[in-house]
Amino acid sequence: MELLSNLTLYHPSSVEDAVSLYSAASNGHYLAGGSDFLVNVRRGIEQPDSLIYLNNIAEMQAIKDAGDTITIGGGVILRDLDNSALIQKHFAAVARAAGEVAGPSHREYGTLGGNLCLDTRCVFYNQSEWWRAANNYCLKSRGEICHVAPGGKKCFAAFSGDVAPALLLFDAEVELAGPNGRRRVALADLYRNDGMDHLTLSKDELLVAVHVAKPSAPMASDYEKSRVRGSIDFPLAGVAMRMALHDGKIADLRVGLTGVSPLPFLAGKLDKFIGRAPDQACLEELRDAIRSQAKAMKTTVTPPHYRRRVAGALALKLAQQLAASNS
Ligand SMILES: Cc1cc2nc3c(=O)[nH]c(=O)nc-3n(C[C@H](O)[C@H](O)[C@H](O)COP(=O)(O)OP(=O)(O)OC[C@H]3O[C@@H](n4cnc5c(N)ncnc54)[C@H](O)[C@@H]3O)c2cc1C
Numbered sequence: 001m002e003l004l005s006n007l008t009l010y011h012p013s014s015v016e017d018a019v020s021l022y023s024a025a026s027n028g029h030y031l032a033g034g035s036d037f038l039v040n041v042r043r044g045i046e047q048p049d050s051l052i053y054l055n056n057i058a059e060m061q062a063i064k065d066a067g068d069t070i071t072i073g074g075g076v077i078l079r080d081l082d083n084s085a086l087i088q089k090h091f092a093a094v095a096r097a098a099g100e101v102a103g104p105s106h107r108e109y110g111t112l113g114g115n116l117c118l119d120t121r122c123v124f125y126n127q128s129e130w131w132r133a134a135n136n137y138c139l140k141s142r143g144e145i146c147h148v149a150p151g152g153k154k155c156f157a158a159f160s161g162d163v164a165p166a167l168l169l170f171d172a173e174v175e176l177a178g179p180n181g182r183r184r185v186a187l188a189d190l191y192r193n194d195g196m197d198h199l200t201l202s203k204d205e206l207l208v209a210v211h212v213a214k215p216s217a218p219m220a221s222d223y224e225k226s227r228v229r230g231s232i233d234f235p236l237a238g239v240a241m242r243m244a245l246h247d248g249k250i251a252d253l254r255v256g257l258t259g260v261s262p263l264p265f266l267a268g269k270l271d272k273f274i275g276r277a278p279d280q281a282c283l284e285e286l287r288d289a290i291r292s293q294a295k296a297m298k299t300t301v302t303p304p305h306y307r308r309r310v311a312g313a314l315a316l317k318l319a320q321q322l323a324a325s326n327s
Protein backbone atom coordinates (compact mmCIF):
# COMPACT_ATOMS: atom_id res chain seq x y z
CA MET A 1 0.00 0.00 0.00
CA GLU A 2 1.13 3.56 -0.77
CA LEU A 3 1.35 6.26 1.88
CA LEU A 4 -1.39 8.89 1.76
CA SER A 5 -0.09 12.00 0.00
CA ASN A 6 -0.82 15.50 1.32
CA LEU A 7 -4.53 16.14 1.00
CA THR A 8 -6.90 18.94 1.84
CA LEU A 9 -10.06 17.63 3.49
CA TYR A 10 -13.20 19.79 3.24
CA HIS A 11 -16.31 19.37 5.40
CA PRO A 12 -19.19 21.11 3.58
CA SER A 13 -22.58 21.19 5.27
CA SER A 14 -24.70 21.68 2.15
CA VAL A 15 -24.95 20.04 -1.26
CA GLU A 16 -24.31 23.36 -3.00
CA ASP A 17 -21.14 24.01 -0.96
CA ALA A 18 -19.88 20.50 -1.74
CA VAL A 19 -20.36 21.06 -5.46
CA SER A 20 -18.61 24.48 -5.31
CA LEU A 21 -15.66 23.01 -3.41
CA TYR A 22 -15.36 20.24 -5.97
CA SER A 23 -15.42 22.73 -8.85
CA ALA A 24 -12.73 24.86 -7.20
CA ALA A 25 -10.35 21.94 -6.54
CA SER A 26 -7.73 21.05 -9.16
CA ASN A 27 -8.02 17.30 -8.54
CA GLY A 28 -10.84 16.90 -6.06
CA HIS A 29 -12.92 13.87 -5.22
CA TYR A 30 -16.08 13.24 -3.22
CA LEU A 31 -15.55 11.10 -0.14
CA ALA A 32 -18.38 9.37 1.73
CA GLY A 33 -17.53 6.39 3.97
CA GLY A 34 -14.23 5.97 2.12
CA SER A 35 -14.49 2.18 2.40
CA ASP A 36 -13.77 1.78 -1.30
CA PHE A 37 -12.21 5.05 -2.34
CA LEU A 38 -9.49 5.20 0.31
CA VAL A 39 -8.40 1.67 -0.57
CA ASN A 40 -7.94 2.86 -4.16
CA VAL A 41 -5.96 5.88 -2.95
CA ARG A 42 -3.68 3.67 -0.87
CA ARG A 43 -3.15 1.47 -3.92
CA GLY A 44 -2.09 4.46 -5.98
CA ILE A 45 -5.09 4.02 -8.29
CA GLU A 46 -6.57 7.40 -7.31
CA GLN A 47 -4.39 10.43 -6.53
CA PRO A 48 -6.61 13.31 -5.41
CA ASP A 49 -5.27 16.49 -3.84
CA SER A 50 -8.58 17.44 -2.17
CA LEU A 51 -11.35 15.39 -0.66
CA ILE A 52 -14.87 16.73 -0.23
CA TYR A 53 -16.32 14.81 2.67
CA LEU A 54 -20.08 14.32 2.35
CA ASN A 55 -21.20 13.00 5.69
CA ASN A 56 -21.93 16.37 7.33
CA ILE A 57 -24.64 17.20 4.78
CA ALA A 58 -27.89 16.74 6.71
CA GLU A 59 -30.03 16.62 3.55
CA MET A 60 -28.24 13.44 2.46
CA GLN A 61 -28.58 11.47 5.70
CA ALA A 62 -32.28 10.54 5.97
CA ILE A 63 -34.78 7.97 4.72
CA LYS A 64 -38.07 9.82 4.19
CA ASP A 65 -41.58 8.52 3.51
CA ALA A 66 -43.27 11.00 1.17
CA GLY A 67 -46.51 9.03 0.71
CA ASP A 68 -46.25 7.37 -2.68
CA THR A 69 -42.47 7.64 -2.77
CA ILE A 70 -39.58 6.93 -0.46
CA THR A 71 -36.48 9.13 -0.62
CA ILE A 72 -33.18 7.70 0.56
CA GLY A 73 -30.35 10.19 1.08
CA GLY A 74 -27.10 9.39 -0.69
CA GLY A 75 -25.30 9.55 2.67
CA VAL A 76 -27.50 6.96 4.40
CA ILE A 77 -25.26 4.22 5.75
CA LEU A 78 -25.89 0.64 4.66
CA ARG A 79 -26.65 -0.58 8.17
CA ASP A 80 -29.56 1.90 8.37
CA LEU A 81 -30.80 0.88 4.93
CA ASP A 82 -30.67 -2.78 5.96
CA ASN A 83 -32.51 -2.11 9.26
CA SER A 84 -35.15 0.30 7.95
CA ALA A 85 -38.66 -1.09 8.52
CA LEU A 86 -39.93 1.12 5.68
CA ILE A 87 -37.43 -0.28 3.19
CA GLN A 88 -37.96 -3.84 4.40
CA LYS A 89 -41.73 -3.45 3.93
CA HIS A 90 -41.74 -1.98 0.42
CA PHE A 91 -38.39 -2.97 -1.08
CA ALA A 92 -37.22 -6.08 0.75
CA ALA A 93 -34.54 -6.82 -1.86
CA VAL A 94 -32.95 -3.40 -1.25
CA ALA A 95 -32.69 -3.94 2.51
CA ARG A 96 -31.33 -7.43 1.96
CA ALA A 97 -28.74 -6.27 -0.58
CA ALA A 98 -27.57 -3.49 1.77
CA GLY A 99 -27.15 -6.10 4.50
CA GLU A 100 -25.02 -8.22 2.17
CA VAL A 101 -22.42 -5.54 1.40
CA ALA A 102 -18.91 -6.30 2.68
CA GLY A 103 -18.83 -6.96 6.45
CA PRO A 104 -20.68 -5.38 9.41
CA SER A 105 -18.01 -2.74 10.08
CA HIS A 106 -18.08 -1.51 6.45
CA ARG A 107 -21.85 -1.15 6.68
CA GLU A 108 -21.44 1.19 9.66
CA TYR A 109 -19.82 3.84 7.44
CA GLY A 110 -20.26 2.72 3.83
CA THR A 111 -23.08 4.73 2.23
CA LEU A 112 -25.72 4.20 -0.43
CA GLY A 113 -24.17 6.93 -2.62
CA GLY A 114 -20.75 5.31 -2.38
CA ASN A 115 -22.23 1.94 -3.18
CA LEU A 116 -24.03 3.19 -6.29
CA CYS A 117 -20.98 5.19 -7.47
CA LEU A 118 -18.49 2.41 -6.77
CA ASP A 119 -15.70 2.06 -9.31
CA THR A 120 -15.66 -1.11 -11.41
CA ARG A 121 -13.38 -3.95 -10.30
CA CYS A 122 -10.91 -6.29 -11.96
CA VAL A 123 -8.26 -8.65 -10.64
CA PHE A 124 -5.73 -6.89 -12.88
CA TYR A 125 -6.69 -3.43 -11.59
CA ASN A 126 -7.49 -3.65 -7.87
CA GLN A 127 -3.88 -4.32 -6.97
CA SER A 128 -0.99 -2.44 -5.46
CA GLU A 129 1.01 0.07 -7.50
CA TRP A 130 4.04 -2.24 -7.78
CA TRP A 131 1.87 -5.18 -8.90
CA ARG A 132 0.21 -3.15 -11.63
CA ALA A 133 3.54 -1.60 -12.68
CA ALA A 134 5.10 -5.07 -12.92
CA ASN A 135 2.29 -6.04 -15.32
CA ASN A 136 2.63 -2.85 -17.40
CA TYR A 137 -0.68 -1.61 -15.99
CA CYS A 138 -3.76 -2.05 -18.25
CA LEU A 139 -6.16 -0.05 -20.42
CA LYS A 140 -8.24 1.15 -17.48
CA SER A 141 -5.29 3.05 -16.07
CA ARG A 142 -1.94 3.99 -17.62
CA GLY A 143 -1.53 0.81 -19.72
CA GLU A 144 -1.83 -0.20 -23.37
CA ILE A 145 -3.61 -3.55 -23.24
CA CYS A 146 -6.45 -5.31 -21.47
CA HIS A 147 -5.20 -8.48 -19.78
CA VAL A 148 -8.73 -9.92 -19.81
CA ALA A 149 -9.30 -9.49 -23.57
CA PRO A 150 -5.85 -8.56 -24.96
CA GLY A 151 -6.99 -8.14 -28.57
CA GLY A 152 -9.55 -5.41 -27.90
CA LYS A 153 -9.84 -1.86 -26.67
CA LYS A 154 -12.72 -2.42 -24.26
CA CYS A 155 -12.46 -2.69 -20.47
CA PHE A 156 -14.63 -5.40 -18.89
CA ALA A 157 -14.01 -4.51 -15.22
CA ALA A 158 -17.19 -5.49 -13.38
CA PHE A 159 -19.56 -3.28 -11.43
CA SER A 160 -19.79 -5.11 -8.11
CA GLY A 161 -22.10 -3.03 -5.95
CA ASP A 162 -24.84 -5.06 -4.29
CA VAL A 163 -27.58 -2.45 -3.92
CA ALA A 164 -28.01 -1.18 -7.50
CA PRO A 165 -29.62 -4.33 -8.97
CA ALA A 166 -32.19 -4.34 -6.15
CA LEU A 167 -33.08 -0.68 -6.71
CA LEU A 168 -33.36 -1.32 -10.47
CA LEU A 169 -36.22 -3.73 -9.74
CA PHE A 170 -38.30 -0.76 -8.58
CA ASP A 171 -37.43 1.82 -11.28
CA ALA A 172 -35.49 3.95 -8.80
CA GLU A 173 -34.42 7.45 -9.82
CA VAL A 174 -31.33 9.30 -8.65
CA GLU A 175 -31.18 13.01 -7.86
CA LEU A 176 -27.88 14.53 -8.96
CA ALA A 177 -26.47 17.97 -8.14
CA GLY A 178 -23.80 19.75 -10.17
CA PRO A 179 -22.62 23.28 -10.98
CA ASN A 180 -25.67 23.75 -13.24
CA GLY A 181 -28.20 22.71 -10.60
CA ARG A 182 -30.06 19.50 -9.94
CA ARG A 183 -31.48 16.83 -12.23
CA ARG A 184 -33.16 13.47 -11.86
CA VAL A 185 -32.41 10.42 -13.99
CA ALA A 186 -33.45 6.79 -13.91
CA LEU A 187 -30.90 4.77 -11.93
CA ALA A 188 -30.50 2.55 -15.02
CA ASP A 189 -29.26 5.63 -16.90
CA LEU A 190 -26.55 6.29 -14.30
CA TYR A 191 -24.55 3.43 -15.82
CA ARG A 192 -22.98 2.57 -19.15
CA ASN A 193 -21.43 -0.68 -20.36
CA ASP A 194 -17.80 0.46 -20.19
CA GLY A 195 -15.54 -0.68 -17.34
CA MET A 196 -13.27 2.35 -17.84
CA ASP A 197 -16.03 4.93 -17.64
CA HIS A 198 -19.13 3.23 -16.29
CA LEU A 199 -20.88 6.24 -14.68
CA THR A 200 -22.79 8.77 -16.76
CA LEU A 201 -22.73 11.45 -14.07
CA SER A 202 -20.06 14.04 -14.66
CA LYS A 203 -17.15 14.06 -12.22
CA ASP A 204 -18.38 17.16 -10.40
CA GLU A 205 -21.91 15.79 -9.92
CA LEU A 206 -23.02 14.55 -6.55
CA LEU A 207 -25.62 11.86 -5.93
CA VAL A 208 -27.91 13.60 -3.44
CA ALA A 209 -30.68 11.01 -3.08
CA VAL A 210 -32.50 8.04 -4.51
CA HIS A 211 -36.27 8.28 -5.07
CA VAL A 212 -38.32 5.09 -5.33
CA ALA A 213 -42.07 4.88 -5.87
CA LYS A 214 -43.83 2.36 -3.66
CA PRO A 215 -45.32 -0.52 -5.68
CA SER A 216 -49.11 -0.19 -5.97
CA ALA A 217 -49.55 -3.74 -4.63
CA PRO A 218 -47.32 -5.67 -2.18
CA MET A 219 -44.38 -7.13 -4.07
CA ALA A 220 -42.18 -9.97 -2.83
CA SER A 221 -38.51 -9.36 -3.58
CA ASP A 222 -35.13 -10.56 -2.42
CA TYR A 223 -31.39 -10.57 -3.20
CA GLU A 224 -28.75 -13.32 -3.21
CA LYS A 225 -25.04 -13.24 -3.98
CA SER A 226 -22.13 -15.60 -4.26
CA ARG A 227 -18.74 -14.57 -2.86
CA VAL A 228 -15.41 -16.09 -2.00
CA ARG A 229 -15.43 -15.12 1.70
CA GLY A 230 -18.96 -15.46 3.07
CA SER A 231 -18.53 -12.84 5.78
CA ILE A 232 -16.99 -10.01 3.76
CA ASP A 233 -16.73 -9.92 0.00
CA PHE A 234 -17.85 -8.42 -3.26
CA PRO A 235 -20.29 -10.48 -5.34
CA LEU A 236 -18.86 -12.89 -7.91
CA ALA A 237 -22.44 -12.69 -9.12
CA GLY A 238 -25.41 -11.01 -7.43
CA VAL A 239 -29.08 -11.47 -8.33
CA ALA A 240 -32.06 -9.38 -7.21
CA MET A 241 -35.57 -10.55 -8.05
CA ARG A 242 -39.14 -9.41 -7.61
CA MET A 243 -42.09 -11.66 -8.33
CA ALA A 244 -45.86 -11.50 -7.94
CA LEU A 245 -48.32 -14.30 -8.62
CA HIS A 246 -51.98 -13.98 -9.59
CA ASP A 247 -54.19 -17.08 -9.45
CA GLY A 248 -51.07 -19.21 -9.16
CA LYS A 249 -49.47 -17.73 -12.30
CA ILE A 250 -46.54 -15.35 -12.57
CA ALA A 251 -48.00 -11.86 -12.99
CA ASP A 252 -44.83 -9.81 -12.47
CA LEU A 253 -41.18 -10.78 -12.73
CA ARG A 254 -37.99 -8.73 -12.77
CA VAL A 255 -34.39 -9.80 -12.28
CA GLY A 256 -31.45 -7.47 -11.64
CA LEU A 257 -27.83 -8.58 -12.01
CA THR A 258 -24.53 -7.31 -10.64
CA GLY A 259 -20.91 -8.46 -10.61
CA VAL A 260 -21.07 -9.94 -14.11
CA SER A 261 -20.58 -6.93 -16.38
CA PRO A 262 -19.39 -3.29 -16.23
CA LEU A 263 -22.88 -2.18 -15.25
CA PRO A 264 -25.76 -3.48 -13.12
CA PHE A 265 -28.76 -4.25 -15.33
CA LEU A 266 -32.24 -5.73 -15.51
CA ALA A 267 -32.40 -9.03 -17.37
CA GLY A 268 -34.38 -8.86 -20.61
CA LYS A 269 -36.74 -11.26 -22.38
CA LEU A 270 -38.64 -12.32 -19.25
CA ASP A 271 -42.11 -11.67 -20.72
CA LYS A 272 -42.36 -15.32 -21.76
CA PHE A 273 -42.63 -16.28 -18.07
CA ILE A 274 -45.68 -14.09 -17.41
CA GLY A 275 -48.87 -16.13 -17.14
CA ARG A 276 -47.04 -19.38 -16.43
CA ALA A 277 -47.23 -21.43 -13.23
CA PRO A 278 -43.90 -21.27 -11.37
CA ASP A 279 -43.33 -24.99 -11.55
CA GLN A 280 -39.88 -26.58 -11.68
CA ALA A 281 -39.71 -26.62 -15.49
CA CYS A 282 -40.61 -22.93 -15.70
CA LEU A 283 -38.11 -21.91 -13.02
CA GLU A 284 -35.32 -23.96 -14.55
CA GLU A 285 -36.02 -22.20 -17.85
CA LEU A 286 -35.72 -18.91 -15.97
CA ARG A 287 -32.41 -20.09 -14.50
CA ASP A 288 -31.09 -20.78 -18.01
CA ALA A 289 -32.32 -17.40 -19.28
CA ILE A 290 -30.43 -15.61 -16.49
CA ARG A 291 -27.32 -17.70 -16.97
CA SER A 292 -27.19 -16.79 -20.66
CA GLN A 293 -27.40 -13.05 -19.83
CA ALA A 294 -24.70 -13.13 -17.15
CA LYS A 295 -21.75 -12.68 -19.46
CA ALA A 296 -19.01 -12.57 -16.82
CA MET A 297 -15.45 -12.12 -18.06
CA LYS A 298 -12.16 -13.12 -16.47
CA THR A 299 -12.10 -10.19 -14.05
CA THR A 300 -11.89 -12.26 -10.83
CA VAL A 301 -9.76 -15.24 -9.82
CA THR A 302 -12.96 -17.30 -9.99
CA PRO A 303 -13.55 -18.49 -13.58
CA PRO A 304 -16.24 -16.76 -15.66
CA HIS A 305 -18.17 -19.95 -16.43
CA TYR A 306 -18.59 -20.55 -12.69
CA ARG A 307 -19.97 -17.02 -12.20
CA ARG A 308 -22.40 -17.47 -15.09
CA ARG A 309 -23.65 -20.77 -13.68
CA VAL A 310 -23.89 -19.31 -10.19
CA ALA A 311 -25.99 -16.38 -11.46
CA GLY A 312 -28.45 -18.90 -12.90
CA ALA A 313 -28.43 -20.98 -9.72
CA LEU A 314 -29.07 -17.91 -7.54
CA ALA A 315 -31.97 -16.93 -9.80
CA LEU A 316 -33.48 -20.41 -9.46
CA LYS A 317 -33.13 -20.31 -5.68
CA LEU A 318 -34.71 -16.87 -5.44
CA ALA A 319 -37.54 -17.78 -7.81
CA GLN A 320 -38.37 -20.87 -5.75
CA GLN A 321 -38.38 -18.86 -2.53
CA LEU A 322 -40.45 -15.99 -3.92
CA ALA A 323 -42.94 -18.34 -5.59
CA ALA A 324 -43.39 -20.18 -2.28
CA SER A 325 -43.82 -16.92 -0.33
CA ASN A 326 -46.43 -15.74 -2.85
CA SER A 327 -48.59 -18.85 -2.62
C1 LIG B 1 -12.96 -5.66 2.12
C2 LIG B 1 -14.05 -4.95 1.37
C3 LIG B 1 -15.16 -5.67 0.97
C4 LIG B 1 -16.18 -5.02 0.26
N1 LIG B 1 -17.27 -5.77 -0.13
C5 LIG B 1 -18.27 -5.16 -0.80
C6 LIG B 1 -19.42 -5.93 -1.17
O1 LIG B 1 -19.56 -7.09 -0.85
N2 LIG B 1 -20.39 -5.31 -1.88
C7 LIG B 1 -20.31 -3.97 -2.23
O2 LIG B 1 -21.23 -3.47 -2.87
N3 LIG B 1 -19.23 -3.23 -1.86
C8 LIG B 1 -18.22 -3.78 -1.13
N4 LIG B 1 -17.14 -3.03 -0.75
C9 LIG B 1 -17.03 -1.64 -1.19
C10 LIG B 1 -17.61 -0.59 -0.23
O3 LIG B 1 -17.35 -0.90 1.12
C11 LIG B 1 -19.11 -0.38 -0.38
O4 LIG B 1 -19.49 -0.43 -1.73
C12 LIG B 1 -19.60 0.94 0.20
O5 LIG B 1 -21.00 1.03 0.08
C13 LIG B 1 -18.99 2.15 -0.46
O6 LIG B 1 -19.55 3.29 0.16
P1 LIG B 1 -18.64 4.43 0.77
O7 LIG B 1 -19.57 5.45 1.35
O8 LIG B 1 -17.61 3.89 1.68
O9 LIG B 1 -17.99 4.97 -0.58
P2 LIG B 1 -16.60 5.74 -0.81
O10 LIG B 1 -15.49 4.77 -0.73
O11 LIG B 1 -16.54 6.96 0.02
O12 LIG B 1 -16.83 6.19 -2.32
C14 LIG B 1 -16.86 5.28 -3.39
C15 LIG B 1 -16.94 6.09 -4.70
O13 LIG B 1 -18.20 6.73 -4.77
C16 LIG B 1 -18.04 8.15 -4.86
N5 LIG B 1 -19.15 8.72 -4.06
C17 LIG B 1 -19.45 8.42 -2.79
N6 LIG B 1 -20.60 9.03 -2.44
C18 LIG B 1 -21.00 9.75 -3.51
C19 LIG B 1 -22.11 10.59 -3.78
N7 LIG B 1 -23.06 10.80 -2.85
N8 LIG B 1 -22.20 11.16 -5.00
C20 LIG B 1 -21.26 10.95 -5.95
N9 LIG B 1 -20.19 10.13 -5.76
C21 LIG B 1 -20.07 9.55 -4.55
C22 LIG B 1 -16.67 8.46 -4.31
O14 LIG B 1 -16.16 9.65 -4.84
C23 LIG B 1 -15.91 7.22 -4.77
O15 LIG B 1 -15.54 7.37 -6.12
C24 LIG B 1 -16.09 -3.64 -0.03
C25 LIG B 1 -14.97 -2.92 0.40
C26 LIG B 1 -13.97 -3.56 1.08
C27 LIG B 1 -12.78 -2.76 1.53
Ligand code: SF4
Residues within 6 Å of the ligand: 121, 122, 123, 124, 125, 138, 139, 140, 141, 145, 146, 147, 148, 149, 154, 155, 156, 157, 195, 299
Ligand atom coordinates in the same frame (compact mmCIF):
# COMPACT_ATOMS: atom_id res chain seq x y z
S1 SF4 C 1 -10.86 -5.60 -17.90
FE1 SF4 C 1 -8.89 -5.23 -18.90
S2 SF4 C 1 -8.68 -3.00 -19.05
FE2 SF4 C 1 -10.33 -3.46 -17.59
S3 SF4 C 1 -9.36 -3.40 -15.60
FE3 SF4 C 1 -9.31 -5.54 -16.29
S4 SF4 C 1 -7.36 -5.79 -17.36
FE4 SF4 C 1 -7.74 -3.60 -17.13
